Amino acid sequence: MTMELFGVAVTLLAMFAGFGVLIGLLFGFFGMGGSFLVTPALMVMGYETDVAVASGLAFVFATSVIATLKHRDLGQVDYKLGVLMIAGTTAGIEVGKLGLHALQAIGLADTVVSVIYVGLLGGIGVFITYNAVTDDGDGDGGISHDADAEVDADDIPDIAKKIQSYRVPPMMNLRGGISVSLWMILAVAFATGLLSGFLGVGGGFIRMPALFYLIGVPVPIAVGTDLFEIVFSGGIGSFLYAMDGAVDLEIVVPLLAGSALGARLGAAATSLVDEDEIKVYFGVMLLLGSLAVAVRKIGNWFDVPELQTVSLVIILGAATLVAGAVVVSSVRELRSEEAAAASAAD
Amino acid sequence: MFGLENATGIDGALLVVGVVLVEAIILYVGYGILERIFGPAIVDALSGK
Numbered sequence: 001m002t003m004e005l006f007g008v009a010v011t012l013l014a015m016f017a018g019f020g021v022l023i024g025l026l027f028g029f030f031g032m033g034g035s036f037l038v039t040p041a042l043m044v045m046g047y048e049t050d051v052a053v054a055s056g057l058a059f060v061f062a063t064s065v066i067a068t069l070k071h072r073d074l075g076q077v078d079y080k081l082g083v084l085m086i087a088g089t090t091a092g093i094e095v096g097k098l099g100l101h102a103l104q105a106i107g108l109a110d111t112v113v114s115v116i117y118v119g120l121l122g123g124i125g126v127f128i129t130y131n132a133v134t135d136d137g138d139g140d141g142g143i144s145h146d147a148d149a150e151v152d153a154d155d156i157p158d159i160a161k162k163i164q165s166y167r168v169p170p171m172m173n174l175r176g177g178i179s180v181s182l183w184m185i186l187a188v189a190f191a192t193g194l195l196s197g198f199l200g201v202g203g204g205f206i207r208m209p210a211l212f213y214l215i216g217v218p219v220p221i222a223v224g225t226d227l228f229e230i231v232f233s234g235g236i237g238s239f240l241y242a243m244d245g246a247v248d249l250e251i252v253v254p255l256l257a258g259s260a261l262g263a264r265l266g267a268a269a270t271s272l273v274d275e276d277e278i279k280v281y282f283g284v285m286l287l288l289g290s291l292a293v294a295v296r297k298i299g300n301w302f303d304v305p306e307l308q309t310v311s312l313v314i315i316l317g318a319a320t321l322v323a324g325a326v327v328v329s330s331v332r333e334l335r336s337e338e339a340a341a342a343s344a345a346d
Numbered sequence: 347m348f349g350l351e352n353a354t355g356i357d358g359a360l361l362v363v364g365v366v367l368v369e370a371i372i373l374y375v376g377y378g379i380l381e382r383i384f385g386p387a388i389v390d391a392l393s394g395k
Contacts, residue, residue: 058363062370069374235363242359245352252366260373264381331392338393 008250016251017258020059024262025323027060028067029269030208030223030282037319040296040312042251054241055251061234062252063259064227070267071224078175078221081185082228085207088186089229092193099198114297117199121290124209129283131157132276160216163188176218188214204230205286219278220270262323269330277329281322288318 003010023037038059042052071077103109156164156178168181192210196203204226211222241247270278292314299307353361 058366061363062366065367065370066374238366239359239363242353242362243355245354245358247362247366249362249365253369256366256369257373260370260377264377334389334393338395 006253008254012250013254016254020255020258020260021262022258022319022323023255024063024067024259024264025266025269025326026262026285026319027063027227027259028070028263028266029278029326030204030266030285037315038255040292040308040315043308047248047251048246050241050244050246051248051251054238054244054246055248055255057234057241058238058247058252059255059259060230061238062256063263064230064234066260067263067267068224068227068231070264071220071227074220074224074267074271075175076220076224076270077228078217078225079228080172081174081211081215081217082225084172084182084185085189085192085211085225085229086232088189089193089196089203089207089233092190092195093197094193095190096194096197096199099194113199114293118290118294118297120195120199121205121286121293124205125283125286125290127283128209128279129287132279132283156216157213159213163214164216174215174217175221176216178216180215185215203233205289208282223270266326269326272330272333273326274329274333281325285318285322288314292318 005013019038019041026037039052039056042055043049047055068077100109100113103112163184164178164180166181166184168183170182171179172182172185173179188210192203192206195206207229208222208226211217211225212219217225238247292311295307295314296311299305299311353359
């Protein structure tokens, strides 16, 4: 006899809750990775596409609420920047969708979107990993909890310094003591929205690096502010799908129970793990993600359904690997802090 | 689940999204309380104290 809770098999609830812990950890740590992981996994499990997309969105919405609250506690959300990003991103998404419809009309949408998606994921992954690996930072470990502390000029990427140098009024003062023109913020938000709308993705993997590399926001605040924006995009998206009854609570409720715990651990880990390590993990996630998407697309083009499973295995393997690395790095940092405190006391 | 299998339209969507949001807030508060109670002991154990 199968044990049931709320009319759902306990084994299914436990499986989704366990999967939720893994996704929540990555989501809380990077501010991305929710629908990227959940939707393909649900489709491979046999759920209809609309149910997989809708349940993924509802899950992302709820997880981003939890992760944003946690980042807010750590002082890592810039609401002013978040609202400006929402405005610019929304306009960009609309224009991106127009571009997509134009490509659909000439029958090139799938090919062009797939190539750009894989290229962008892989390209950003290589760029971030290369930057983090070649960075000769002081490697002091850990990120300041004081989000309002002045950012060291050496920590601001060159592109962001260039963008900050355009002093077109009105200037906006952001967390971390940086000052950027309103028009530059809206332009970056519009560009990320354009890509997001064109590719039909949430855009966390574009927005988080854009906030850091283009605007110069410190990584923890970039993650927190990105999550704040996902609350709105995820909320609206899941509401629209829920109107058609596509959100399956049997999936969302247990996934969320696990991811709420994972998101708490992931958000806390951003305050422990060295910023360059975060970037390496993020870059590796994107690289493996791009490989998985490429494998899935090749499977679609050549009608090899087995490649869908291979793609899922790559995504889940990458997620498990990176989540494991985050946990190990956090524990190592805790231990070295404890050892330093003990030797200082001696 | 929770009798909302056939919830559709604006009212149904509000109910479903509302359930998800309420669960998120309950979990945030609940895990927050657990973290306050057990957090220090877990951090001590992980740091090898």
